[in-house]
Amino acid sequence: xxxxxxxxxxxxxxxxxxxxxxxxxxxxxxxxxxxxxxxxxxxxxxxxxxxxxxxxxxxxxxxxxxxxxxxxxxxxxxxxxxxxxxxxxxxxxxxxxxxxxxxxxxxxxxxxxxxxxxxxxxxxxxxxxxxxxxxxxxxxxxxxxxxxxxxxxxxxxxxxxxxxxxxxxxxxxxxxxxxxxxxxxxxxxxxxxxxxxxxxxxxxxxxxxxxxxxxxxxxxxxxxxxxxxxxxxxxxxxxxxxxxxxxxxxxxxxxxxxxxxxxxxxxxxxxxxxxxxxxxxxxxxxxxxxxxxxxxxxxxxxxxxxxxxxxxxxxxxxxxxxxxxxxxxxxxxxxxxxxxxxxxxxxxxxxxxxxxxxxxxxxxxxxxxxxxxxxxxxxxxxxxxxxxxxxxxxxxxxxxxxxxxxxxxxxxxxxxxxxxxxxxxxxxxxxxxxxxxxxxxxxxxxxxxxxxxxxxxxxxxx
Amino acid sequence: xxxxxxxxxxxxxxxxxxxxxxxxxxxxxxxxxxxxxxxxxxxxxxxxxxxxxxxxxxxxxxxxxxxxxxxxxxxxxxxxxxxxxxxxxxxxxxxxxxxxxxxxxxxxxxxxxxxxxxxxxxxxxxxxxxxxxxxxxxxxxxxxxxxxxxxxxxxxxxxxxxxxxxxxxxxxxxxxxxxxxxxxxxxxxxxxxxxxxxxxxxxxxxxxxxxxxxxxxxxxxxxxxxxxxxxxxxxxxxxxxxxxxxxxxxxxxxxxxxxxxxxxxxxxxxxxxxxxxxxxxxxxxxxxxxxxxxxxxxxxxxxxxxxxxxxxxxxxxxxxxxxxxxxxxxxxxxxxxxxxxxxxxxxxxxxxxxxxxxxxxxxxxxxxxxxxxxxxxxxxxxxxxxxxxxxxxxxxxxxxxxxxxxxxxxxxxxxxxxxxxxxxxxxxxxxxxxxxxxxxxxxxxxxxxxxxxxxxxxxxxx
Numbered sequence: 001x002x003x004x005x006x007x008x009x010x011x012x013x014x015x016x017x018x019x020x021x022x023x024x025x026x027x028x029x030x031x032x033x034x035x036x037x038x039x040x041x042x043x044x045x046x047x048x049x050x051x052x053x054x055x056x057x058x059x060x061x062x063x064x065x066x067x068x069x070x071x072x073x074x075x076x077x078x079x080x081x082x083x084x085x086x087x088x089x090x091x092x093x094x095x096x097x098x099x100x101x102x103x104x105x106x107x108x109x110x111x112x113x114x115x116x117x118x119x120x121x122x123x124x125x126x127x128x129x130x131x132x133x134x135x136x137x138x139x140x141x142x143x144x145x146x147x148x149x150x151x152x153x154x155x156x157x158x159x160x161x162x163x164x165x166x167x168x169x170x171x172x173x174x175x176x177x178x179x180x181x182x183x184x185x186x187x188x189x190x191x192x193x194x195x196x197x198x199x200x201x202x203x204x205x206x207x208x209x210x211x212x213x214x215x216x217x218x219x220x221x222x223x224x225x226x227x228x229x230x231x232x233x234x235x236x237x238x239x240x241x242x243x244x245x246x247x248x249x250x251x252x253x254x255x256x257x258x259x260x261x262x263x264x265x266x267x268x269x270x271x272x273x274x275x276x277x278x279x280x281x282x283x284x285x286x287x288x289x290x291x292x293x294x295x296x297x298x299x300x301x302x303x304x305x306x307x308x309x310x311x312x313x314x315x316x317x318x319x320x321x322x323x324x325x326x327x328x329x330x331x332x333x334x335x336x337x338x339x340x341x342x343x344x345x346x347x348x349x350x351x352x353x354x355x356x357x358x359x360x361x362x363x364x365x366x367x368x369x370x371x372x373x374x375x376x377x378x379x380x381x382x383x384x385x386x387x388x389x390x391x392x393x394x395x396x397x398x399x400x401x402x403x404x405x406x407x408x409x410x411x412x413x414x415x416x417x418x419x420x421x422x423x424x425x426x427x428x429x430x431x432x433x434x435x436x437x438x439x440x441x442x443x444x445x446x447x448x449x450x451x452x453x454x455x456x457x458x459x460x461x462x
Numbered sequence: 463x464x465x466x467x468x469x470x471x472x473x474x475x476x477x478x479x480x481x482x483x484x485x486x487x488x489x490x491x492x493x494x495x496x497x498x499x500x501x502x503x504x505x506x507x508x509x510x511x512x513x514x515x516x517x518x519x520x521x522x523x524x525x526x527x528x529x530x531x532x533x534x535x536x537x538x539x540x541x542x543x544x545x546x547x548x549x550x551x552x553x554x555x556x557x558x559x560x561x562x563x564x565x566x567x568x569x570x571x572x573x574x575x576x577x578x579x580x581x582x583x584x585x586x587x588x589x590x591x592x593x594x595x596x597x598x599x600x601x602x603x604x605x606x607x608x609x610x611x612x613x614x615x616x617x618x619x620x621x622x623x624x625x626x627x628x629x630x631x632x633x634x635x636x637x638x639x640x641x642x643x644x645x646x647x648x649x650x651x652x653x654x655x656x657x658x659x660x661x662x663x664x665x666x667x668x669x670x671x672x673x674x675x676x677x678x679x680x681x682x683x684x685x686x687x688x689x690x691x692x693x694x695x696x697x698x699x700x701x702x703x704x705x706x707x708x709x710x711x712x713x714x715x716x717x718x719x720x721x722x723x724x725x726x727x728x729x730x731x732x733x734x735x736x737x738x739x740x741x742x743x744x745x746x747x748x749x750x751x752x753x754x755x756x757x758x759x760x761x762x763x764x765x766x767x768x769x770x771x772x773x774x775x776x777x778x779x780x781x782x783x784x785x786x787x788x789x790x791x792x793x794x795x796x797x798x799x800x801x802x803x804x805x806x807x808x809x810x811x812x813x814x815x816x817x818x819x820x821x822x823x824x825x826x827x828x829x830x831x832x833x834x835x836x837x838x839x840x841x842x843x844x845x846x847x848x849x850x851x852x853x854x855x856x857x858x859x860x861x862x863x864x865x866x867x868x869x870x871x872x873x874x875x876x877x878x879x880x881x882x883x884x885x886x887x888x889x890x891x892x893x894x895x896x897x898x899x900x901x902x903x904x905x906x907x908x909x910x911x912x913x914x915x916x917x918x919x920x921x922x923x924x
Contacts, residue, residue, distance in 0.1 A: 028850065028851060033850055110808060149850060151881060163774075164774070165772065165773060165774025165775075165777075166772070166774075166819070167771060167772030167773065167774060167775065167819050167847040167849060168772050168773075168774030168775050168778075168847055168879065169774070170847065170848070170849065170850075171772065171775075171847035171848045171849075171879040171880040171884070172879065173881075174848050174880040174881025174882075174883075174884065175879060175880055175881060175884070175900070177881050177882075178880075178881045178882050178884075178885055216774065218774070218777060242778075244774065244777040244778050244781055245777055245781065246781045246784070246785075247780060247781045247783075247784030247785070248784065249780045249781075249783065249784050249790050250777050250778075250780035250781035250784060252780070252812070253773070253776050253777045253780040253812070253814055254773075254777045256773070256810050256812055256816075257773030257774065257776065257777055257816075281903070282778075282901055282903045282904075283778070283879075283901050283903075284900075284901055284904075309629060310627065310628075310629030310630050310633065311627060311629065311630075311715070311716075311718070311719030312625075312626070312627025312628075312629060312630030312631070312678065312680070312706065312719065313627075313629065313630050313633075314715050314719065315627075315680060315706040315707055315712050315715045315716045315719055316630075316704075316706050316712075316744075316745070318709060318711040318712035318714070318715040319706055319707065319708045319709045319711075319712035321709075321711065322708070322709030322710065322711050322712060323708075323709070328711050346572060348718055350714070350715070350718055352715055354718075354719075357628070357629050385629040385630055385632065385633035386632065386633045386636050387629060387632065387633075388490065388495060388611060388612075388632075389490060417630065417633040417634065417637060417745070418633040418636040418637055418640075419613060419635075419636025419637055419639050419640045420636075420639075420640050421636075422633070422636065422637070422640075423640055438637070438746075439744055439745050439746055441743070441744045441745075442744075442746075
């Protein structure tokens with residue numbers, strides 16, 4: 001691949017101008033939704049709708065052909081019937097477009113492999129890059145670019161999300177907003193005729209706006225290259241993969257969905273493990289992990305401290321720590337003595353540290369502070385069960401304040417168990433940058449995944 | 463155990479009168495919270511506060527001693543300091559109280575084993591049953607009885623929840639309300655000096671208001687009896703156990719929490735499996751399973767059909783079905799032909815049945831109807847990814863209507879993936895009695911657990 005082609009990839013994320021070929025005046029049409037999202041999400045570059053049968057859409061001048069645009073075009077989004085795509089793509093080449101997102105379907109995913117090869121040939125001729133075909137678009141929050149026909153609203157954050165599935169990817173965009181999960185990017189890779197996961201990994205590795213790369217994957221076109229690239233990227237930032245088609249039946253479904261040959265699941269697992277790729281088993285797990293990784297510094301060392309106000313939650317957390325290879329440190333006597341100041345006599349300094357049901361917001365804030373300030377502690381897991389004598393909102397504030405005042409020196413993950421007030425407390429913590437989950441095992445799993453990555457990257461010793 | 467003692471257990475759930483010994487006028491005190499909950503939750507029997515230093519609390523006449531109450535007392539809730547408990551308990555015995563809930567702590571959980579034995583001796587002398595000591599109380603929605611110091615509001619439903627942990631049990635009461643999960647009962651078993659899980663299993667087995675029994679367990683006092691009882695109960699209704707203390711560290715934490723000897727985890731697992739007890743690994747999983755079991759009829763046969771509008775969600779579901787031993791049936795041609803009427807030509811009748819992103823609410827309603835009406839289909843899993851052209855609320859209504867019109871002949875579980883509109887759709891489905899989850903794997907796991915139980919109970923063939 002020429003360096004020009006490689007460098008052109010950046011225009012997928014940082015275009016100075018975008019042409020929407022197939023822009024439409026009809027709500028519900030893809031060419032309408034994409035234009036609406038580009039405008040509505042606040043893109044600050046130039047926007048050029050292209051449609052031979054219109055003169056103005058959403059207040060913007062419309063051009064009959066991309067070649068008629070009196071300006072350079074960095075990114076073109078094509079949403080026209082499959083049979084017209086080659087002609088339009090060729091026009092883009094003549095125009096000097098850097099990257100083309102081909103939304104249109106009707107190519108290899110329905111067996112039309114030849115037509116797809118043709119697209120790649122045209123693009124290569126002009127040094128253009130192609131995302132797609134058969135994609136829902138690209139989103140990059142640092143550029144305020146939402147060139148997708150998914151939801152318009154997405155929270156800004158540090159997770160780069162790559163999806164091989166269209167419907168699932170779009171649905172998850174909405175879900176992340178509901179769950180207050182921030183994204184740097186969403187890339188729909190579709191048929192991967194040109195741009196594939198490896199290219200995106202290379203871009204995101206050097207992208208300071210992305211701290212974790214999360215991939216929904218059904219299959220790989222070039223597994224060897226992916227593994228080589230992932231090996232290097234994983235040393236810099238975590239890669240989480242939800243690889244579907246694990247089972248025989250799932251692999252069959254994947255084959256009929258994206259035409260992916262899922263390959264032996266054991267081979268994927270072994271290869272991923274070797275190069276530090278974290279394999280998640282569910283959507284929830286993947287985003288749970290990512291939420292902790294983007295907001296927290298890496299663990300300082302292998303010693304985890306669990307702080308709780310309920311013995312049962314502590315037992316569940318201890319089980320989860322064992323499952324996810326987290327080492328509950330045996331507290332040195334001087335440290336145990338400090339914790340004892342914040343609990344009644346029947347509390348426990350056996351890790352999990354049990355502040356008991358009498359724990360107030362001060363006890364939480366102060367004991368979290370102790371754990372944050374002691375450099376022998378590598379990471380902290382805080383659990384809270386709603387009690388009649390404490391207010392989850394105040395507990396949340398108290399924990400977050402200690403974390404912020406200590407300047408976030410090590411990972412802190414939290415779980416609140418209870419009703420609507422706990423739910424509000426969880427939202428508050430997440431909004432303040434402290435990852436918080438509704439159950440202890442999910443919090444422990446997220447921390448466990450972070451440790452797995454940190455061990456691979458050599459940040460903590462294995 | 464005498465039959466009188468055994469029959470007295472029913473007064474824990476169906477008392478005609480309740481005495482609250484240690485009732486208090488001070489908000490925040492346990493003796494206040496329990497009285498407030500009993501009154502506020504609408505208990506229709508007689509309520510007798512007992513406190514030698516008060517004459518009226520919350521508008522009710524207060525008695526100095528339980529013996530002064532001019533009426534029979536079926537249930538007494540004791541919340542007084544540990545050292546006074548034996549005297550008060552003896553008074554209860556003299557009064558002819560049937561069941562006593564001893565809230566007070568300070569017994570075997572802090573090493574005070576002798577004092578606890580003494581309580582049992584007193585109770586035995588009078589044929590009384592004891593719940594506790596060291597509990598947060600009992601709740602039974604059919605009797606409008608909330609004799610706990612947990613939250614006052616709980617949704618009525620069919621899950622009987624037994625908790626060995628206090629703080630966790632209280633926190634989960636609030637959580638079930640948030641998650642719109644209905645409960646028939648919450649029983650805090652605490653130190654299990656007398657009433658233990660097995661007694662409660664026997665009661666709930668014959669309780670038409672309870673369809674599933676869900677236990678948070680750290681340890682058992684009499685494992686052999688539990689297994690014998692569970693074997694019989696499991697034939698009638700599912701038992702789900704979240705057994706904590708799985709790991710060495712978790713077992714240590716359990717020992718310091720409830721004094722439970724967790725025992726070898728493998729032994730628990732093997733014994734549970736043998737007698738049909740379903741072991742959940744997390745709180746979420748346990749309640750996910752229960753939600754499906756209480757609302758859905760058992761599977762008709764081993765053939766599961768998955769209906770989706772997104773290939774990716776279908777692949778994830780197919781993987782989950784394999785993991786949870788659900789058999790995706792190969793559709794007979796006549797059935798496939800019926801589904802084809804509700805999808806475009808590029809849809810798929812390879813199970814998962816893919817209606818494609820073009821699926822409307824009618825397509826969902828009609829295809830679910832086809833699966834409901836065909837007796838070769840044993841259970842249905844419906845997936846929906848939010849798309850721009852469909853409204854999750856309308857999809858939810860359409861699915862629920864088909865289910866209700868077909869008179870719920872087989873289990874239907876649903877997953878919606880997307881933003882806030884999907885969240886509202888999930889709530890609507892759950893409120894209408896169709897279990898709905900935010901991810902395909904959770905829906906599949908719930909159905910998988912139901913099948914595991916149905917195979918044990920001989921409802922579907924293994």
